[in-house]
Structure formats: structure tokens, C-alpha cells
Amino acid sequence: MNCKKCHTKAVIGLPRHNAAFCKVCFNAFVREQVARAIKGERMFAPQDRILVAVSGGKDSLALWDILLKLGYKADALYVDLGIGGYSATSRKKAVQFAETVGASHQATLLTHTVQEEEGAGIRELAMLIHRPTCSACGTIKRYQFNRAAIAHHYDVMATGHNLDDEAARLLGNVLHWQEEYLDKQSPSLPASVEGFAKKVKPLYRLSEREVAAYAVLNRIDYIVEECPMAKGSKMLLYKEVLNRLETESPGTKQAFYCGFLEKQAKAQPAAASMAEKDQASLRPCSTCGQPTTAETCSYCKMMARAKTGSPR
Amino acid sequence: MKVQLSHPERLVEVKGPKRVKELLRDLNLVAEAHLVIRRDELVTEDEFLKDDDAVEIRPVISGGS
Ligand code: SF4
Ligand SMILES: [Zn+2]
Numbered sequence: 369m370n371c372k373k374c375h376t377k378a379v380i381g382l383p384r385h386n387a388a389f390c391k392v393c394f395n396a397f398v399r400e401q402v403a404r405a406i407k408g409e410r411m412f413a414p415q416d417r418i419l420v421a422v423s424g425g426k427d428s429l430a431l432w433d434i435l436l437k438l439g440y441k442a443d444a445l446y447v448d449l450g451i452g453g454y455s456a457t458s459r460k461k462a463v464q465f466a467e468t469v470g471a472s473h474q475a476t477l478l479t480h481t482v483q484e485e486e487g488a489g490i491r492e493l494a495m496l497i498h499r500p501t502c503s504a505c506g507t508i509k510r511y512q513f514n515r516a517a518i519a520h521h522y523d524v525m526a527t528g529h530n531l532d533d534e535a536a537r538l539l540g541n542v543l544h545w546q547e548e549y550l551d552k553q554s555p556s557l558p559a560s561v562e563g564f565a566k567k568v569k570p571l572y573r574l575s576e577r578e579v580a581a582y583a584v585l586n587r588i589d590y591i592v593e594e595c596p597m598a599k600g601s602k603m604l605l606y607k608e609v610l611n612r613l614e615t616e617s618p619g620t621k622q623a624f625y626c627g628f629l630e631k632q633a634k635a636q637p638a639a640a641s642m643a644e645k646d647q648a649s650l651r652p653c654s655t656c657g658q659p660t661t662a663e664t665c666s667y668c669k670m671m672a673r674a675k676t677g678s679p680r
Numbered sequence: 681m682k683v684q685l686s687h688p689e690r691l692v693e694v695k696g697p698k699r700v701k702e703l704l705r706d707l708n709l710v711a712e713a714h715l716v717i718r719r720d721e722l723v724t725e726d727e728f729l730k731d732d733d734a735v736e737i738r739p740v741i742s743g744g745s
């Protein structure tokens with residue numbers, strides 16, 4: 369297989385683009401796709417300050433790497449969930465990347481340690497409040513990333529969600545007709561109200577395999593091991609199904625997710641209407657002041673329950 | 681050839697030479713969910729792996745939110 373652009377030996381074939389690339393041309397392809405996502409979805413401008421949510425995994429570290437190499441001002445936040453060896457290793461990978469690639473671009477890594485700030489690791493917290501670990505984890509991560517972005521005056525928060533993540537989530541939402549979630553599946557969510565940071569997903573045009581290939585080719589040392597809590601998750605099943613379809617008919621994932629985005633863009637002037645809808649229903653949390661639709665935000669409710677140890 | 685697999689981590693012995701594409705098929709692995717790495721370098725599906733190659737098949741799919 370030879371590179372479609374320069375005809376030297378290829379290192380990766382991309383069936384959905386009917387292409388194959390050498391390392392140099394693949395890196396150019398990846399940056400092009402990310403640049404196109406940033407521009408097309410009006411994610412941020414060259415002078416904006418970006419906070420990247422990093423986990424030590426391939427997607428978030430690749431995203432941080434790509435943004436820095438594209439010349440953006442991007443710092444990162446790592447949330448240590450306190451899940452034994454998994455957290456220790458993933459933290460080490462994030463710190464190592466920050467000290468090498470990050471430092472050479474004057475970028476810094478912020479950290480939040482759940483065990484210190486919330487008083488227990490995520491598994492213990494979830495047990496205390498009788499909720500699945502991943503749902504408690506989601507609440508804490510969303511809350512802490514938003515808080516850090518607002519407190520340190522970042523213009524936008526970026527996550528490493530790729531095409532597979534978004535297509536799998538869309539499949540799950542469609543299978544259960546969770547229409548209320550479809551609104552939030554845009555790769556660029558506006559800062560809907562004072563106190564909520566803008567959220568973007570610059571990797572949404574790249575498949576998970578492409579992002580992993582970028583990490584391997586550019587010697588990004590990431591944690592290959594999975595979070596032990598992900599085992600048996602519905603997301604994994606949806607991804608597996610989609611990847612079997614993708615292998616048989618290349619382009620399926622992209623057609624599914626990007627087709628949805630196109631339909632959505634036609635159906636509603638999305639960003640504006642959503643911002644208005646949110647603004648109407650959001651108010652400051654009575655405990656912490658972050659925006660919420662209830663009297664107390666879900667994070668503060670969760671932490672209150674964890675203190676008393678009572679469910680709900 | 682020695683083939684390193686993950687989830688769970690294990691080493692299997694496969695007779696070479698063999699095309700990457702066939703290796704994945706024999707092991708019942710979906711191409712879209714894996715990368716094949718030989719001595720730190722990615723290899724494309726049409727390439728032949730020799731009997732004395734050390735190969736890693738790395739899963740690329742993660743399940744978190
Ligand atoms: S798998 Fe669950 S617990 Fe682990 S990082 Fe993802 S959401 Fe959190
Ligand atoms: Zn090339």
C-alpha cells in the first residue's frame with residue numbers, strides 16, 4: 369500500500385476515505401480534519417485560551433498534542449478518580465506528557481484529586497450514594513472541569529471525544545429514543561449562561577482508530593489499559609456493533625453521525641435556540657453558585673448525600 | 681511469529697508468513713477496532729508478516745463516557 373499523496377510506503381490505510389497515508393501525510397490529514405472541525409463548528413479563535421480535559425488515554429493526549437502543534441494556547445486538567453493502579457498509571461502518563469510536549473509549548477497541567485477534594489475515591493463515593501460508579505464519575509468530571517474552566521478564565525473547554533464516541537452515543541440515544549439528549553450531541557455547545565463554559569469536541573471527524581494511530585505514530589505514551597469500571601459498558605457494545613458495520617461498509621459511522629448533524633442544523637438554528645432554552649431554565653445553585661435547573665446542583669446534592677450516607 | 685494481544689494481555693504463537701489482514705481474520709478481530717504494530721511501527725493490512733516477526737495487535741476502542 370502506498371501513500372495516496374506522495375506515493376512512498378504507507379503506514380495506515382483509511383478505507384472510509386479510500387486512502388492510505390505515510391506518517392507525514394497522515395499527520396497532515398489529522399491536523400486538517402481537526403482544523404476543519406474547529407472552523408466549521410466555530411469552536412474557538414486563534415487567540416482563545418483552551419482547557420483540555422485529559423485522562424492519560426490516547427484521545428485526550430492526542431487532542432492536546434494536535435492543538436499545541438496547530439499553535440493554539442491550550443492547557444489541560446487531569447482529574448484523579450482514585451481508582452487504584454489505573455489512576456496512578458494514567459496520572460503518570462498525563463504528567464509525563466505535560467512535562468515534555470506541554471512544557472515545550474509553555475502549556476501547563478492542572479490536576480484535581482477526587483480523594484483529596486471530595487474525601488474519597490470515586491468507587492467509595494458511588495457506593496455511599498448508591499449510584500453506578502460511571503454516573504457519579506460523570507457528575508464529578510463535568511462539574512470540576514466546568515469549575516476549573518470558569519475559575520481560570522478559559523474561553524472554552526475541549527474534550528477528546530472522537531467519531532466512534534459520538535456515533536455510539538447517538539446509537540444509544542436513538543435506540544431508546546432519548547430525544548432530549550439529541551440536542552446536546554453537537555460537537556460545539558455554546559456557553560449557555562454565565563457560569564457555564566463553552567464545550568467543544570475537535571476530534572469528532574476522526575475515528576477512534578485514526579486517533580490511536582496518530583498517538584502511536586507520534587510516540588505519545590498513553591495508557592492502553594482501560595478504566596476497570598468500563599468493562600461491560602453499553603458504549604463498548606455499541607462501538608463493537610458499529611465497527612463491524614464499518615469494516616463491512618466503510619464510512620458507516622461518519623454517515624450516521626454527520627448525517628445527524630446535518631439534519632439537526634437544518635431543523636433548528638441549534639446554538640441560539642439551545643442557549644435561550646437553557647438560559648430560561650438555569651439558575652445559580654443554592655450551595656455553590658454554579659448554574660443548574662434545580663434548587664441545588666447535582667454535584668452538591670451528591671456530595672451532601674455522600675456526607676450523610678443516605679440514598680437520594 | 682509472536683503476537684501480543686490485550687484485554688486480557690496474552691501472547692500467542694502464529695505460523696508465518698501471513699498477511700496482516702489474514703492474521704486479524706484468523707484471530708477473529710475486527711480491523712476497524714485494532715492497530716497492528718511491528719517493532720514500534722504501524723503496518724498496513726496488505727503487508728506480509730514473517731515467521732520471526734514480533735507483532736502487537738493493539739485494541740483502539742475504549743469504553744468510558
Ligand atoms: S469508565 Fe466510568 S468510572 Fe471509569 S472513567 Fe469512565 S465514566 Fe469514570
Ligand atoms: Zn505521503
Ligand SMILES: [Zn+2]
Nearest residue numbers: 653656665668
Ligand atoms: Zn452546587
